[in-house]
Amino acid sequence: MYKFAHISDIHLGAFRDPTLQKLEMESLDACVRECIDQDVDFVLISGDIFHVSIPDLSVVNESIRRFRKLLEQEIPIYVIYGSHDYTPNGTSVIDILDTAGILTNITKYKMVDGKLELDFVTDKKTSAKIAGLSARKMGLESKYFEILDRQKLEKQDGFKIFAFHSGISELKPTFLSEMETVPITYFPKNFSYYAGGHIHERGEFELRGYPRIVFPGPLFTGYGKDIEDTARGTKRGFYLVSFDDHKIVEKPRFVEVKSFEGAHFEYDASGKNSHEAAREIEARIQRLDVSGKVVILRFKGELSGGKTTDIDFTRIRKILTSKGAIFIYTNRYGLTSKESAANRLAGDDPTMIETNLFKENIGKVQVSEAELKGEKGSLLAVNLLKVTREKQKIGELKGDYETRVYEDALSTLGLKEEFEESS
């Protein structure tokens, strides 16, 4: 009997705060230790290992230190790109780690007569056959799946794993109702295990012809919602899968990796004026047990009077820090006031606010190109904003930086050939 660990969405380097960076690496440490203790034969990561395609070198260095511990135990690491560590042009950190032999990018494909042919990577020790489709930029996922040569993959025998980084239409959680997903019929059948990533919520599913579709969810935490969920008590971790030459031998087991203790405080300011709200928040905050904890503050509702800026959030943070909070995450995107109309467009997080803004205003754009209108147009705008917002890397020359952003933008607009040959 063999075992592998299925991990996803680690999002290394997602945080600038040193405390969270430390917690993030500690959680990777714990994960690596657990994999070694459990005596896994290999590790499979379904994308988003890093939060960005070219992370800070300190993050890369610290990560390699951990990955090497697995390699020293002769535990290979197989990966696909996630939507975060994929770069439309140029070289991603994943490519570098693949070249360096730290991990193996398993997405090997070529285009044959308009079909996308995927190759299997066979794990030497266990003979497990792994095929995977890396994430592309948003909105392109289903195109790749649509032209996938499924028959070729289905015909292969042995113990097969299919790794992917996308949502499945039939399994979409409600909080991601607007996310681009791929219908299950685009997936090849007859695999023993479907190793999912991208969905930041743990789930084990079964669909006709597709037994065991598993999403481990983030190992640590990637977005604001993740950190809020963890603080509320959502368990983080990975899946341990036992198999033999042909099949899975027992139900995949979720292995918890403790990341931090959280405290959660939510306040609905509806019907209160800013001064009442400020007083009440302070009084309640004083009573919270936050020592050694990551504290999540969520404010929502419409103030009946005064401005949202009347509430002194800096003071609130100071109080919590003095009570021993190790990190404070404040979400007040849902807090509005009658007086400030600029706050009209509230949402759960900045991404959602941006998306809503584009959606509201796309109708005003007068163009003939269908790609620039409606749902498609606003998705394109979100994507374009994402690539143009990329910051200049440390040591990157201004000219190189400009070229990179320019080329990424062109590619996002579909002004470049999308299907490059695989290496």
Ligand SMILES: [Mn+2]
């Ligand atoms: Mn992710």
